[in-house]
Amino acid sequence: MAKHDPDLSLIFHALADPTRRAMLTRLAEAPARVTELANPTGLRLPTVMRHLSVLEEAGLIVTAKDGRVRTCALVPEAMAPVRTWLDTQRDIWEARLDRLDDYVTRLMKERTK
Amino acid sequence: MAKHDPDLSLIFHALADPTRRAMLTRLAEAPARVTELANPTGLRLPTVMRHLSVLEEAGLIVTAKDGRVRTCALVPEAMAPVRTWLDTQRDIWEARLDRLDDYVTRLMKERTK
DNA sequence: ATCATGCTTAGCCATATATCTAACTATCCC
């Protein structure tokens, strides 16, 4: 089981923290500067920066500095790999149910023969 | 930003590891015993057990022991909170686009007035 | 009863995470 999909791992890891999810939710409303994101968290700035860089490295947000203000914005397409993975997972599961179905169907034909 | 949704954090954290995702994919095909899941990983059993318990604590799988064999099975509904979160996130984003739309529309009416 | 099989437990180790404080840098405003 090699380390495929480093993206997915980065994204899921970024999403695994409630503070970071809250930040994403905030950013879904509108872009925001660093202190704006920090405020509701009660965390110190360096800590917030760390969270932001995790989000940025996962590709979930982009940031840009204008003067002394850094503005952060959501990258909504970045969630796509997650949906894709979930869908693939579901497809496999459903294919399995179908096979079961076939099996049951075959059994019943056998019976009523 | 309190620690709501411990579930989501547990689930995302469980999904953040490629080995664990591979195990889930395998289990989407069919239930499997521990050694069966361990084989393709090249990892030692205790390590595999650890991964399995992370998955189980996140509610993504269930396991049961029959004799000396423990069988693991996927709990596909367990992914639901993830989809819900993604959908909510998307809704917020789209509501935002709508507001932008309104804004632009208003501006244009203003112009052609 | 004995032995192999299939986990389990306990404990070690290295690295990664989340948080902080303290000190520094770069703007902006007067």
Add this chain to the structure above:
DNA sequence: GGGATAGTTAGATATATGGCTAAGCATGAT
């Protein structure tokens, strides 16, 4: 220029994570 504002950098620390080995404990087969 000088002070306030907005980040940033550089550690320090505590805990968590992912991996291992070694030893233990049921259960199934002979």
